[in-house]
Amino acid sequence: MNDRTANPRAWWFVLPVLVLVAFNALIPLMTVVNYSVQETFGDNVFFWEGLKWFEQVLNSDRFHESFLRQLAFTGMILAIEVPLGIAVALSMPRKGPWVSVCLVLMALPLLIPWNVVGAMWNIFALPDIGLLGRMINGMGIDYNFTQQPVAAWLTTVLMDVWHWTSLVVLLAYAGLCSIPDAYYQAAKIDGASAWAVFRYIQLPKMKRVLTIAILLRFMDSFMIYTEPFVLTGGGPGNTTTFLSIDLVKIALGQFDLGPAAAMSLIYFLVVLLVCWIFYTLTMRNESQ
Amino acid sequence: MSLSWMAWTGPTAAFFIFIAICLVAMAVWERLVPGGSPRRGVLGIDTTRGDRLFISLLGSAFIFLAWLGFFGTPLWIPLGFAIAYGIVVFRWV
Numbered sequence: 001m002n003d004r005t006a007n008p009r010a011w012w013f014v015l016p017v018l019v020l021v022a023f024n025a026l027i028p029l030m031t032v033v034n035y036s037v038q039e040t041f042g043d044n045v046f047f048w049e050g051l052k053w054f055e056q057v058l059n060s061d062r063f064h065e066s067f068l069r070q071l072a073f074t075g076m077i078l079a080i081e082v083p084l085g086i087a088v089a090l091s092m093p094r095k096g097p098w099v100s101v102c103l104v105l106m107a108l109p110l111l112i113p114w115n116v117v118g119a120m121w122n123i124f125a126l127p128d129i130g131l132l133g134r135m136i137n138g139m140g141i142d143y144n145f146t147q148q149p150v151a152a153w154l155t156t157v158l159m160d161v162w163h164w165t166s167l168v169v170l171l172a173y174a175g176l177c178s179i180p181d182a183y184y185q186a187a188k189i190d191g192a193s194a195w196a197v198f199r200y201i202q203l204p205k206m207k208r209v210l211t212i213a214i215l216l217r218f219m220d221s222f223m224i225y226t227e228p229f230v231l232t233g234g235g236p237g238n239t240t241t242f243l244s245i246d247l248v249k250i251a252l253g254q255f256d257l258g259p260a261a262a263m264s265l266i267y268f269l270v271v272l273l274v275c276w277i278f279y280t281l282t283m284r285n286e287s288q
Numbered sequence: 289m290s291l292s293w294m295a296w297t298g299p300t301a302a303f304f305i306f307i308a309i310c311l312v313a314m315a316v317w318e319r320l321v322p323g324g325s326p327r328r329g330v331l332g333i334d335t336t337r338g339d340r341l342f343i344s345l346l347g348s349a350f351i352f353l354a355w356l357g358f359f360g361t362p363l364w365i366p367l368g369f370a371i372a373y374g375i376v377v378f379r380w381v
Contacts, residue, residue, distance in 0.1 A: 027294070030294065030300075030304060031293070031294045031295065033300050033303070033304075034294055034295040034296055034297060034300045035295060037297060037299065037300060038295055038297065040295070044292050044293060044295070046295045046297075048297060050361070051356060051361055051363075054353070054356050055356055055357070055360055055361070058353065058356055058357035059357060266353065269346070269349050269350065269353070272346060273346060273350070276342070276343075276346065280331065280333050283333050283334065284332055284333055
């Protein structure tokens with residue numbers, strides 16, 4: 001590449017983005033790093049604590065528990081949403097007037113603000129007045145998500161599945177639509193079974209969009225805050241206190257800025273690592 | 289403009305200066321040897337110098353965290369590990 005023809009002045013056009021990123025990401029992140037090694041009681045007075053908060057967070061049962069809870073939640077919703085999303089996408093029509101109807105219906109849950117989803121499900125699942133809660137209790141099953149940890153988990157997972165499976169559906173559907181008819185014709189001539197068509201034509205063609213879908217769902221569910229906060233508030237007890245809810249409790253509830261900063265840096269590094277692994281896997285897939 | 293709300297300390301400033309020096313050094317290196325010397329290393333992915341720096345820094349962070357979690361301070365031994373890890377990454381990844 002001849003770099004003489006490139007105009008270096010174009011770099012000045014990047015400057016606004018740089019300033020924006022500096023103010024909304026870089027400077028706050030630097031401040032968090034500064035907070036993570038100090039103790040404060042307010043009034044901008046800070047005391048040096050060294051790496052004490054990191055040690056404390058890494059060895060705290062509370063952090064381990066919310067981390068495990070977070071992993072369990074993310075694992076569960078991925079295990080449900082990805083296969084379910086693929087199944088729904090496979091059963092959607094590829095041609096005709098129903099395509100738009102299905103797409104609009106699928107897009108609806110994605111358009112609802114997160115706190116509204118939480119509030120909707122809260123009311124929907126209330127055991128005494130909610131449609132779902134009342135119905136389950138009417139069938140003779142004791143269900144109360146405000147008091148039973150299992151019920152709280154089921155409701156949270158169900159809410160997330162309701163809210164986000166559509167994203168997997170839309171991505172998988174886009175992947176399916178990009179497969180040329182010739183592949184299906186060839187499969188038909190060879191007498192391939194429906195499973196063989198799925199395994200050797202549809203799944204490989206969806207691999208790329210599915211990687212993106214899994215990455216997006218992983219990240220979103222790993223950082224989930226609003227929906228469980230509105231639905232259960234992290235309870236009963238702290239059985240649905242996921243990482244970000246715990247973080248906010250420490251930072252704003254207890255005003256322990258130092259430990260909260262250390263925890264958020266560890267959280268950030270984990271997220272960064274997972275992103276990098278997904279990026280690497282995607283790159284490997286593409287180069288193969 | 290007062291920066292007191294950012295609560296700067298010597299060590300954290302040194303940390304960011306180190307990161308900044310790394311980035312400037314990478315820019316100078318790119319000037320001297322343009323193209324980022326891409327290759328396919330032991331991970332089976334195409335990496336450039338920038339990727340290798342990122343992998344080194346991220347890995348080092350986890351080396352320090354693991355040591356801090358299991359053994360606590362001081363961190364001189366994991367510093368050695370992190371430098372060794374960085375050299376391995378720049379050489380073979």
